[in-house]
Each structure stands twice: as C-alpha cells, then as structure tokens.
Amino acid sequence: MPADPSVQHRSAIVWFRDDLRVADHPALTAAVDSGRPVVCVYCFDQVSADVRRLGAASLWWLHHALAALDQDLAALGARLVLRRGPAGDAIRALVREVDAGAVYWNRRYDAAGIAIDSALKTELKAGGCEVKSFHANVLYEPQAIRTQTGGPFRVFTPFWRAARASGVPRRPLPAPVAIAGFDGAVASDALEDWRLLPTAPDWAGGLRATWTPGAAGAQSQLARFIADGLPNYADERDRPDLPATSRLSPHMRFGEISPFEVWHAVAPLxxxxxxxxxxxxxxxxxxxWREFAHHLLHHFPALATENFQPAFDAFPWRADEAFVAAWRKGLTGYPIIDAGMRELWATGWMHNRVRMIVASFLVKHGLQDWRAGEAWFWDTLVDACPANNAASWQWVAGSGADAAPYFRIFNPVLQAAKFDPEGAYVRRWVPELADLPAKWLHEPWKAPRSVLAAAGVTLGATYPTPIIDLDAGRERALAAFATLKAHAA
Structure with a gap:
C-alpha cells in the first residue's frame, strides 16, 4: 500500500548522542528509509537531572567530533542542528518547529539517559508522534545477557562466555547514499558559541597533535591497528613502549565507530x-570488557559514585591532598607512575597497563578513595566513558565487579621493568631521566651519585624523591584491607 503523502510530508528527527557517525547508525537509516525529510540534531545537555557533566578533555573531543559529523552529514545532503539545554525540552521544541511525525534515536544505557528517553517517548507517542529506539552502541543488549537465575553477571568470564554463545553480532549497516534533508529554516546554535575548547590557557596542543576526532579518524585508526598492532596484540598489548593497542577507545566512546564495525573488521581475520x-x-x-562495563552501568547505575561491593563502605581511606596532587602532576618519584600521568595530561589518554599501575598506586599505596582517581580521569581522558572509567577504577580498588583480589598491589618498579624493559616509555614522558642507564631508570633513588650526576639528575631537585616507600605502603594497604575482613566477621 502506498504511504500516506500527508504522513510522508512530516519530518523525521534523528537525535544523535554518543553515536556521532553516519555508518552503522540504525536510527539514521530508519529515518532515511521512512521517506520523510530528515532533521539531524545533537543536544548538549549538562543540566538535566543526574546527567554527568563532561570533563574538559571530553569537551575538546566533542567539539571536533560534532564538526566532523556535520561535514559528513552535509556531504549526504543534511545538516546537524545544535541545541543546548535540557534534552527533553530541546527535542519537544524541535518536534513542534519542524512538524515532526517521527523521532528516532539509538539506545543508551545510563540511568539519566534512560529516564530522559522514557519520559520523552511516552509523551511524544501520546501526542501522535512515532518514536523508535534502536540497538546500536553495544554488541549485546543488557537485558539479553543474563545468568541462569535471570540476574546480571558480576564476573567477566561467564558473562563473555554467555554473550558469545548468544550469537554472532549483527553486521554493520552501510552509510546512507543520500539524506533528504529538511528544507525549511531550523534554528541552530553555532558550535563555537558552546566554547567547548580551552582558550585561557589553551592546553590542548598535545591532544591536537595526537588525535583526529571523527568517523574518518576512527576508520584510519582501525586500519592502522589491524596492520601494525593486531598481528602481535596478545604478546605486546601490555607494553606501553610499543604500538600494539588499538587506541580506538575515544572513537568508540563518542560512537564515531560502532562496536559492530570493529567486530566485523577484526573477527574474520x-x-x-x-x-x-x-x-x-x-x-x-x-x-x-567494554560490553561488560556497559552492562554493569545499566544494572548498577551508581557505579561511578558508590562501591559495587557494599563492604567497601567501611574501608579506611586516607584524605591526603598532597599525595593526590603529586600523583596528578606526575611528581611521585616513581618514573612509570609519573610517565603515565604526564602522558594523560599531554594527550588525554594513557596506555591500559599503565592505567592499572597508576590506579593501584593511588588507591593501594596511597590509600586514596578510588573516586578521587575516577574523577581525575573523567576530567582528563578523551575516552572518559561513564561505564568503562567507573568499572575500571572499582576493579583496581577491589570494590567492583570481578575485582582484582585485595592483595594484588602492583609494584610500579617491577611493573616498569617487565613492561617497559628498555625504558623507552619512561624516557619519552619523563625526559629529565632520559640519560639514566636502564639499570637505574625505574628506581633512580638507588643509582650511585656519580651515575645521577652524569645523567644530570638531582633527586629532590630535577626529579622528586619517592613520595612513599613501596614496602611500607603495601603493608599499610594490606592492614587496611584486613579491617574489611574483620568488619565482615
């Protein structure tokens, strides 16, 4: 039966969120296939109830990702409308302005997002507007992967086994060949007016030199990884001095590439x-693991603020602002820790093995609340994901799902010797130690004075002395964890 012309004339809104791409975008595909004029919109919402405000590095990435998406849409015949404020209000207003007969979006899994989407869907449908949501940004829907008793998984291995057994992820959708954009006037904010980029001071030089936000940058990064990193991934992924990791995390966090695109590019190999x-x-x-984190966030919405394991509510964290400040600045006196924290500040990213080392150092040797580290990463990481960031910090702290045993306390010296054996990573990010021989590079406080002098290193002046003794810090951490066992008894 031919479509009703009056219905076809009403526009379709595609609401972009953390899916800033045109390929494998089910909501966009549905809108194009509907035959309606398409209005593409992004709502910058930092004010709705329980929405977590983006950190500074994420805002930098968002600016460039939106600019890239606008270019991709323009090449297909559409434009990206920008609105700021409560997302529900912005979508309601846009529906009225463009006489929308349909609103399409890809599903999200955080509590605040779900609440906004659910309320909006109910209201719009009651007003006669078609509303459809789509599975797009995780391989497996959270409600689809359950334990035999019907609950969510709390341990990764059985979760992943069940997910894989549920079937092969669907193939990605192609980008539309063209989009019939809405031809009426639609008000849009100017991206520059949102002031997402740092200016006073402009600290983003390292980010600009490191990253190319946008779908094209994501595809280029995926191709590089398949060529250079994947062939030795299992053997070299823990080496921060080698180019073995994918570095796709910020692209996936903002949805510039979908997990389905990544899966089907890699799995057949x-x-x-x-x-x-x-x-x-x-x-x-x-x-x-990315999937597992998103499922955890869906089932346990307070993952970034509350201990996943309530027993940790009694943990005796120490409030030591000086320790946290030295850690943030990369001035702890432990080269691998300082290298990681400086890489983070310069590039908005840190190698995963180093993330575990620096996190363990903060929460175990330093006995600092994991939420202090999670908040710093949230502000400084370009891939700061509400699911991955929180789940990873709780995993290291021991308070999370499938958490590392409490007695797993990474020794930064041993970790550095194992995963940065020649010291290339440390030398790059801690240049004041670059001339030290490898024998002393990861523990310069043990180097003879003559060696330090020859390398131009003065401990306490050109490079700090260790902020804490590792053995003492380990014993203090074990004693603190013992109090949890006593409390439970």
Missing amino acids: ALTGDIGHAHVEKFLAEVG
Missing part, C-alpha cells in the same frame, strides 16, 4: 589466517 587466532580473540575479549 582469525578465520582467514591473516592474523593469529590468539591475537584476534584477545582483542575481542577487550571489546568484551
């Missing part, structure tokens, strides 16, 4: 024999 099965499976498991 094990079947063709182009890349070893172990390397492919290890990388897919890391994608699985």
